[in-house]
Amino acid sequence: MRNLVSSSLLICLLLLASCAPGITKGFRKATSMHVQKEAFYPFFPAADSVLLFNMQIDFGKNHFSGILLVKSTGKDRYRTVFTSHFGMSVFDFEVDSDSFRVNYCLEALHKKRFLQILEADFSALLFLNPETDGSLSDIYVNDAASGLEVIKAGKYYYLKNKVSETLIAIEAPQPVNARRYRFSDYKDKFPALIQIQHSHIGLKMQLERINRE
Amino acid sequence: MFYYRKPDKICLDYQKPVKYLIVINGDKIRVDSDGKTNTYDLGRNKMMSQINVLISACMTGDIDKLSSAYSLTVNENDRQYLVGVLPSGSAKSYMKSIDIYLDKKDFSVQKLKITEPSDDYTEYEFTAKKKNPLIPDAKFSVK
Numbered sequence: 001m002r003n004l005v006s007s008s009l010l011i012c013l014l015l016l017a018s019c020a021p022g023i024t025k026g027f028r029k030a031t032s033m034h035v036q037k038e039a040f041y042p043f044f045p046a047a048d049s050v051l052l053f054n055m056q057i058d059f060g061k062n063h064f065s066g067i068l069l070v071k072s073t074g075k076d077r078y079r080t081v082f083t084s085h086f087g088m089s090v091f092d093f094e095v096d097s098d099s100f101r102v103n104y105c106l107e108a109l110h111k112k113r114f115l116q117i118l119e120a121d122f123s124a125l126l127f128l129n130p131e132t133d134g135s136l137s138d139i140y141v142n143d144a145a146s147g148l149e150v151i152k153a154g155k156y157y158y159l160k161n162k163v164s165e166t167l168i169a170i171e172a173p174q175p176v177n178a179r180r181y182r183f184s185d186y187k188d189k190f191p192a193l194i195q196i197q198h199s200h201i202g203l204k205m206q207l208e209r210i211n212r213e
Numbered sequence: 214m215f216y217y218r219k220p221d222k223i224c225l226d227y228q229k230p231v232k233y234l235i236v237i238n239g240d241k242i243r244v245d246s247d248g249k250t251n252t253y254d255l256g257r258n259k260m261m262s263q264i265n266v267l268i269s270a271c272m273t274g275d276i277d278k279l280s281s282a283y284s285l286t287v288n289e290n291d292r293q294y295l296v297g298v299l300p301s302g303s304a305k306s307y308m309k310s311i312d313i314y315l316d317k318k319d320f321s322v323q324k325l326k327i328t329e330p331s332d333d334y335t336e337y338e339f340t341a342k343k344k345n346p347l348i349p350d351a352k353f354s355v356k
Binding site for chain 1: 235247330333
């Protein structure tokens with residue numbers, strides 16, 4: 001009986017160890033400290049401006065594509081509108097650190113689970129998660145690549161490049177709700193390509209910035 | 214600029230406020246922006262495909278393409294016909310109405326107003342129209 005319990009415990013420990021987020025591979029925990037939002041290199045501007053993106057949503061065999069508009073409507077408050085290429089609204093949300101308001105959503109997408117996913121994604125991308133503002137966070141360093149650093153704030157891991165002062169990726173490695181965000185092709189400190197993956201449900205989203213001339 | 218070739222090719226070439234190109238050719242859509250090209254298969258989303266077919270038909274005045282899921286009303290003034298397209302059934306969930314303004318002189322589309330269930334709307338106005346110009350095939354390429 002004792003052997004059975006020990007074996008079960010060992011298997012559980014092995015399983016938990018194998019669930020360590022891939023983003024920390026090659027890193028070791030160095031310290032814990034209070035970290036302000038600026039340390040995460042947030043890239044969405046606070047000023048009253050409208051950002052445009054080509055957005056694609058792939059969910060199983062379904063595909064939505066169109067234009068995403070993101071506008072800051074106040075301190076840490078944003079409005080996000082996704083339209084088809086012809087201008088028809090697909091969804092229209094207002095999001096801040098305390099709330100997520102659905103102004104409109106196509107009936108086909110107006111499902112509680114999907115809205116929860118979008119709320120979490122926009123909160124992460126717009127750095128509205130409360131853990132990114134002053135919380136005690138674990139800092140991971142990479143001895144082979146000193147310019148890289150991972151910050152664990154709450155349930156999110158942020159991989160950043162301290163040399164270029166850019167955010168490379170965010171991971172939330174939960175057993176059932178794991179998600180990954182990748183940021184690349186930076187221009188003027190803003191990623192021209194943002195990729196979001198919810199591998200457990202086969203949902204992928206991609207944002208490509210559209211520059212105004 | 215707006216280009217159309219029967220039966221199913223449309224090109225929307227935006228210059229302001231951003232340079233943005235949309236080409237629909239059959240069931241494929243190509244989007245060019247910032248030097249990047251993305252091509253999508255409209256068949257992968259039945260609802261979006263229906264929306265695109267509907268709006269394409271209304272843009273070109275080819276309302277024969279509309280299925281029985283839509284009812285039509287027609288009004289007129291001395292210069293224009295106003296065709297009101299009212300969706301029924303599931304289409305009502307994403308579209309409240311479409312108003313097509315046709316020039317009485319040549320029945321070409323002058324204005325198109327798409328109203329959503331929230332009463333938000335998108336309006337297209339067609340000016341400086343040219344009929345049957347020579348348009349290169351490359352204008353409608355989705356490759």
